[in-house]
Amino acid sequence: MSTTGPTYRIENIVATVNLQVELDLEMLAERLAMAEYNPDQFPGLILRLTKPRISALIFRTGKMVATGAKNEEDLKNAVRALVKLLKDHGADVPFDPEVQVQNIVASGNLHAEVDLEQAVLMLENAMYEPEQFPGLIYRMTNPRVVILIFGSGKIVCTGAKSERDVATAVQKLYNQLKELGVLYVEEGAEEEESEEELEEL
Secondary structure: OOOOOOEEEEEEEEEEEOOOOOOHHHHHHHOOOOOOOOEEEEEEEOEEEEEOOOEEEOOOOOEEEEEEEOOOHHHHHHHHHHHHHHHHHOOOOOOOOOOEEEEEEEEEEEEOOEHHHHHHHHHHOOOOOOOOOOOOEEEEEEEEEEEOOOOOOOOEEEEOOHHHHHHHHHHHHHHHHHOOEEOOHHHHHHHHHHHHHHHHH
């Protein structure tokens, strides 16, 4: 079965969580065996969950930064697990804190080669300086994301605020490049270029 159109995979979701209460990090560090806390080097307490595999930076102000989620459902589950963990170890935190996705990073493949020199002339808000960086940097305005495009058809999308933004941006980019005539799909190559290429990114 040949691949039609672009594919992508979310690599990381970065989100902030506001617990809206001050936290006693010294107490939590003593009670949580898996906590890393060295205030001389970094003001936050670090917690790493294994299921889902997520790291959380927790600050005295009740602000938390969660990284490592591969989808929004994993993020929700991780926040629930973190809240329960903090509650179980003496922190008076709300069950349903405010969670805001700050950045989603995704890797992808257009399954076609891209003529970057032509693309940079035709796309608005694009920059390509191959002597400094091998990819074209494209700032899409709707959705507001930055996409790195490589000649091989590999892409990296950053700045999305939702999984839907990623899907929309990748498909929109593919359609734009196709309309501009800067995508080159080799006959029969579609079958060979599959998930293996994403694994290499």
